[in-house]
Amino acid sequence: MSKLVNRMHIFIILFAFCLVLSACGVNTTLKANILDVxxxxxxxxxxxxPLNVDQPLSNGDRVRTSDQGEGEMTLPCAKMLIFGGSNLQFTLLSANGANLNVNVGANEISSQCSNITVNLGNPPEAVVQTSGTAFLVAYNPELHMTLLWTQMGAATLANWTEGRAGKTVTVQRGYWSVVRRGREPEPARPVGEMAPVIREMNLGRVYERVVSLIEQRGFGPGVPTPMRLEKIR
Structure with missing residues (x-):
């Protein structure tokens, strides 16, 4: 009986260990949804x-998409949709967190991570930090402009100056903010006022794709409706 109890204890410990480390068959992979990823x-x-074939990823790996490409990233604690024209590198991937650098492009992230950090630009001009949320982050190197749009939870956006984060703005669900040329982030505004920035950064197609995802996931109030797309086209 004592042996059985000991085995049960070992099983419980191993099961808890797997839950904490996400080590029970949960891999970090990338899959091409559209050609040219x-x-x-x-x-x-x-x-x-290859289209729709999972590829394992590790720290230091890089991902690039053509203008018409689209990739899906599965982390132990998050999912990412990498839109066309993106170029990014994963600097830290773990069971409960992730760090990545985005040199150009847009990424929709649905995260249960205890911490996820996104550095925008090379060298960085802005940084996004959050936990357990859903958000879109985009960086345009020609405009030196970063956009953060939060759909669930809250995320922070800060400019990056002298090797560290500068002023930080908290962007709640249904709000957005931008950093221009490494200056302090603009005050968070409701998503109904985001159309001019979407046009400026040429993110119309990305916006429509994210809206369709929001409708599928049923995020609820505080997110855009399809009617608002007419303001962007």
């Missing part, structure tokens, strides 16, 4: 991903 291991050369 590329990845590179560390500093290696980029190669085209």
């Amino acid at each position: 590329f990845r590179a291991a560390g500093a290696g050369n980029f190669s085209n991903l």
Whole structure:
């Protein structure tokens, strides 16, 4: 009987360990949803991903999409949709957190991570930090402009100056903010006022895709309705 109890204790400990570390068959993978999604291991050369075939990812790996490409990233604690024209690198991937650098492009992230950090630009001009939320982050290197739009929970946006985060703005659900040329982030505004920024950053197609995802997930009030798309087209 004592052996059985000991085995049960071992099983419970192992099960709890797997829950904490997400180590029970939960991998970090990337999948091409649309053709022309590329990845590179560390500093290696980029190669085209097969459509809808999961590819394992590790720290230091990079992802790039063509203008019409789209990739889906599965982390132990988050899911990411990488839109066309993106270029990013994963600097830290763990069971309960992630750090990544976005050099260009837009990414929709649905996260249960205890911490996720997104650095925008190379060198960084802005940084997004959050936990357990859903948000869109986009960076345009030509405009030197970062957009954060929060759909669930809350996230923070800060400009990056002298090697550290500067002023921080909290962006609640249904609000957005931008950082322009590394200056302090603008005050958070409701999503109904986001159309001019979407046009300025040429994110109309991304916006429509995110709205469709919001409708599928049923995030509820505080997010845009399809009628608002007419303001952007």
